[in-house]
Amino acid sequence: MSAVTQGALAAAVDLNGPGHYLNWGVIQISAANLVIIGVMIVVFVLALLLPFPKGRGRR
């Protein structure tokens, strides 16, 4: 991986510092965990909506 690519990735997601946290009353969650939960919900919805390829061996 070139230095330019590494630099771009580091700029996009800087993991070398304290985490970012969101607070809402008594609820506290890190931005990273919130993003992961969001991605999981998106994957769940896509799994329900996207058509499944036709295959053999189903009755």
Place this chain on the structure above:
Amino acid sequence: MSIRDRADLVQPGESTEPDEAAGWTAAVRRRLVRELPPDTMLPDTQPKYVASWIYVFGVLTLAAFLVVLGSGAVLAIQGPSWWHTSDIGHFFNSLHLWSVELFMAFMVIHLWGKFFMAAWRGRRALTWITGAVAFLGSIGTAFTGYLTQQNLDSQWIAVQSKDALNAVGIGAYFSPMNFGQMLMWHIVLLPAFVGILVVLHVLMVRRRGVVPPLPLRDRPAEAEPGTASEAGREAEAAETEEQP
């Protein structure tokens, strides 16, 4: 047609006699063949309603679990601090971490799908329970994994969590600050617990079959022949008839 009537269909070397052998091994064999018939355990077809991406997350969880076990086994050969001093160790530690991330994510999406599908229908309660308990066991395994990283993170988590475990009265038996105990729980007891539950879970899924989708009772016009809702209604009707 009895077994004796089928003598002309029997392959060379195959016995035509019913299995009436004595002894506990024969009894176990008969029980296993009756409870777990090979064509049910290793089917070559699946119902048409399984043709949906939501049914894929169970096997994705299994695949991630195998990578977790494999990468964990490599880490176990060299010890818990290997990954701090070796690039190869660091690679396998990262493989272990990211396969666990995928394992937990796939397992939770699998759980969401099965929850909204009411997957405990059709005498599948024990399948649901083994899956739920395996999920809880996986959380414990992940927790003890954090404690065996051999870095400041693991020390911080151990010191913080000991108060919680003492507060509920189990700190004397399960101590996060006892590294040897946490390592043994992480690499022996909890993987065995989760692994056995996963095997039982898969066997039950095979035995009862994949749960059909919920039928659309209130909108019969949408249940076109060949659709998932029609398949769900047919499958549920068949299962209701089978139940005592």
